[in-house]
Amino acid sequence: MFNVSLMRWIDDRVGNLACNALAYKKRLLSLLERSKNNGALPSFKKIAVMKFFGFGSIVVASPALAALRESFPDAEILFVTFKSNKDILEILRVADRALFIDTSSLQAFTTSTLQVAATLRREKVDLALDLEFFAKFPLVLANLAGIKQSAGYYLTQEHWRRTLLDIPGSYNHYFHTKDIFLSLVYLLRTGDLYYVGFDEFRKRYKYPQIEIRSQELERVQALLRENSVDGDIIVLNPNSSVDLAPEVRKWPEERYGELADRILAENPDAHVILIGAKSEEHYVNRVRSHARNGRVLSLAGKLSLRELTALFSIASLLVTNDSGPMHLACLTDTPIVGLFFGDTPTLFAPVASRVEVVAPSLYSIPMFTVYNGKDVFAGRPAETIANVPAQTVSVEDVMQKVRALLEPAQHSNGVDEDRPTVH
Known part of the structure; x- marks a missing residue:
């Protein structure tokens, strides 16, 4: 695959030169054409x-x-x-x-x-x-x-x-x-x-609010049956996008393993499902190795995007790093605990009827913004920055949010649930 870092470098260096040249061209043409704007809204x-x-x-x-x-x-x-x-x-x-x-x-x-x-x-x-x-x-x-x-x-x-x-x-x-x-x-x-x-x-x-197709739901349910999964399903997503400082945005892998064990100790009828893309399978299996409970299953690399959405539709909860799957789960209104270590939930919190977020109250957050091109922090390349903010968040910090959402819903977060259905 075309290297994302190279793509961003080209976009920054070549893109800036190209945009400046195009701006000069447009200014010159505007002087020659002098097109008039009558104030009407465009069509x-x-x-x-x-x-x-x-x-x-x-x-x-x-x-x-x-x-x-x-x-x-x-x-x-x-x-x-x-x-x-x-x-x-x-x-x-x-x-x-x-x-x-x-x-x-x-x-x-x-x-x-x-x-x-x-x-x-x-x-x-x-x-x-x-x-x-x-x-x-x-x-x-x-x-x-x-x-x-x-x-x-x-x-x-x-x-x-x-x-x-x-x-x-x-x-x-x-x-x-x-x-x-x-x-x-x-x-x-x-x-x-x-x-x-x-x-x-x-x-x-x-x-x-999307409608889950029967073929994807049946495929997910069959996969769960094959692995003796029944009862409540809690999904953990320990991954984050490879495009932007993934290590900074990840909670330590051993804490995800401990979190899985803590959740299952308090919910004896539940199963924990770890998810991830095919490219993340090795990392997710490593996370799985930190959990001692046998009711933790990795489905990394085994689900299409539609099947992942079907899994979210039957899950009791998703705990996830700030990532694409976090937003995907909003389409099925899954209860979500979102973990933010490099960015801020002000900009990117999941939007669903039952949501909790964890974000360290550190001056360094957000680390990456549109003002620094999302590729540097404190003058350093993003890939050189460690996940120090993530390490300040304990398993108990996240468990408090998990308990709040696994309890019977007392109230919503005010999000309007009157959403159109996409087939």
């Missing part, structure tokens, strides 16, 4: 939404896509992303069509990028909606595709964004990322630079 026939990194982020963006559909009902929505995100798009069904960039190799990346740009040019797309906060690639791709207007987030340290973004949105790190994505659609729809009506607008759009 679009085709919109290309661009979101590349993290399938969990696509889940978080799903309310914005629903708002976009409602705001521009006559527009065709194309979703442009990496090929690795194909499964989550098929689950969410948030666009009319999807176009994919292949990251399996540098050659595949280059070829597929040019093909997607040619397709977007041929389709005469009116608007590129850039849902990346710091990547340069979406705006470069939009210019390659000849898309006339771009909407995205204006960050002051990248002055070329002022020129390349025809509709510059406000990034507000005091709001959840779901609402930050929604704010850009609100701006498109209303032109309200002060977001006076945004609070009412954002409350209208929630994560969809």
